[in-house]
């Protein structure tokens with residue numbers, strides 16, 4: 001599958017690597033080209049790299065691995081390139097204040113991915129997953145699962161059943177057992 005990684009930081013890099021190892025066609029992107037090069041180097045297998053817009057146009061699935069507070073700006077930047085696409089949202093509502101991580105209140109009593117779906121609009125098919133592990137843990141558990149070891153559970157949530165069904169093989173190929181957590185209102 002063609003997978004775009006928008007945000008090649010701590011989470012996007014190992015996730016892209018796991019999917020590239022599994023044979024998916026991974027396209028890393030970031031606001032900073034240096035981070036794209038570093039992510040591509042960390043990945044095993046052939047990967048592509050470029051701008052977030054190029055990545056979003058390329059991907060059948062677009063992973064938004066940017067900070068929660070950057071999400072609306074990145075969505076505005078990518079605009080029509082996301083329309084009709086499946087977007088994977090691993091973002092937790094964490095922001096930064098004076099150099100420290102803080103939990104951000106999600107507006108309107110929504111869950112975090114319900115808010116992200118609101119930002120994305122109804123023509124984007126959101127699936128929330130890969131948000132429950134730290135990056136090193138994600139990589140170690142994923143590689144272990146890919147190599148035939150015990151598989152860790154990876155929950156996923158969404159309101160679009162076809163999009164959820166399409167994401168399950170990605171979760172499994174990344175080395176995890178996909179666990180359906182229900183709709184976006186039930187998401188962690």
Ligand SMILES: NC(=O)c1ccc[n+]([C@@H]2O[C@H](COP(=O)([O-])OP(=O)(O)OC[C@H]3O[C@@H](n4cnc5c(N)ncnc54)[C@H](OP(=O)(O)O)[C@@H]3O)[C@@H](O)[C@H]2O)c1
Pocket residue numbers: 006007008009010011012029030031032035052064065066067068070073074077090091092093094130131132133134135
């Ligand atoms: N790290 C974790 O433990 C963890 C665990 C689970 C889920 N998550 C979630 O995963 C997401 C990414 O977290 P992270 O830890 O990987 O953060 P990170 O290391 O800061 O990576 C985010 C990347 O996105 C880039 N970015 C910012 N604005 C962008 C834009 N407009 N277009 C393209 N790229 C842009 C950032 O570049 P700059 O540095 O230049 O801003 C950075 O390289 C967050 O929502 C987080 O909640 C993280």
